[in-house]
Amino acid sequence: MAKNEGQIVIKKYANRRLYNTGTSTYVTLEDLAEMVKKGEDFTVQDAKSGDDITHSVLTQIIFEQESKTGNTLLPISFLRQLITYYGDQMQMVVPSFLEHSMRAFSEQQSQMREQVNRAFGETPLGKNLQLPMQMVEDQVRRNTELFQQAMQMFSPFMTPPAAKESRKAEAKDIDELKEQLRALQNKLDNL
Numbered sequence: 001m002a003k004n005e006g007q008i009v010i011k012k013y014a015n016r017r018l019y020n021t022g023t024s025t026y027v028t029l030e031d032l033a034e035m036v037k038k039g040e041d042f043t044v045q046d047a048k049s050g051d052d053i054t055h056s057v058l059t060q061i062i063f064e065q066e067s068k069t070g071n072t073l074l075p076i077s078f079l080r081q082l083i084t085y086y087g088d089q090m091q092m093v094v095p096s097f098l099e100h101s102m103r104a105f106s107e108q109q110s111q112m113r114e115q116v117n118r119a120f121g122e123t124p125l126g127k128n129l130q131l132p133m134q135m136v137e138d139q140v141r142r143n144t145e146l147f148q149q150a151m152q153m154f155s156p157f158m159t160p161p162a163a164k165e166s167r168k169a170e171a172k173d174i175d176e177l178k179e180q181l182r183a184l185q186n187k188l189d190n191l
Contacts, residue, residue: 008035008042012053018044033061075176077169101143112139140177144170 008022010032020027022042035042036058044057066072085094 008040010042010044010057011047012044014046016081019047026090029057029061029064031055033065036061041135071180075173077173097147104144108139140173141170146171 008020011021016028018029018032019025020031020042023066028073032044041043042054043052044054046053047053062074066074069176082094085091
């Protein structure tokens with residue numbers, strides 16, 4: 001297997017085909033998404049120049065996942081906020097903050113799953129979504145507060161967003177999550 005310091009090397013050719021040098025096979029973006037989900041570490045290199053283009057390929061996978069399923073993972077308010085940091089003094093801080101937040105979320109994920117399973121196990125499916133929805137709302141609220149605190153810590157002179165606008169954005173995010181949970185519940189009810 002051709003690997004680069006423990007990583008599988010994927011070569012991207014001019015015809016947009018992706019070649020896994022570890023398995024000597026052509027792969028698709030969906031295959032790469034599955035590799036990520038399995039925890040397989042890889043880098044993507046431009047076949048001609050040898051440049052590392054992993055970031056752009058992973059971004060392309062996210063874009064395709066967002067448009068393919070219709071179930072978006074990134075709320076519009078988050079995307080808007082993220083765009084505002086490009087070219088800003090906070091641009092250097094955001095990647096490490098997001099990485100830390102995702103790591104913390106992943107660590108809490110198993111605990112959240114246990115709580116949701118316990119909640120669904122204690123109540124008949126479809127009769128009471130209140131507890132799982134409350135847990136999701138609490139998690140969103142904690143993450144939002146953490147993000148705002150971190151931004152204020154790194155930029156103490158920055159005027160905080162108006163509380164009213166912040167609450168509206170948070171309420172919209174919560175409403176979007178509630179709607180997604182309702183849709184999931186409807187699917188489960190139909191099964």
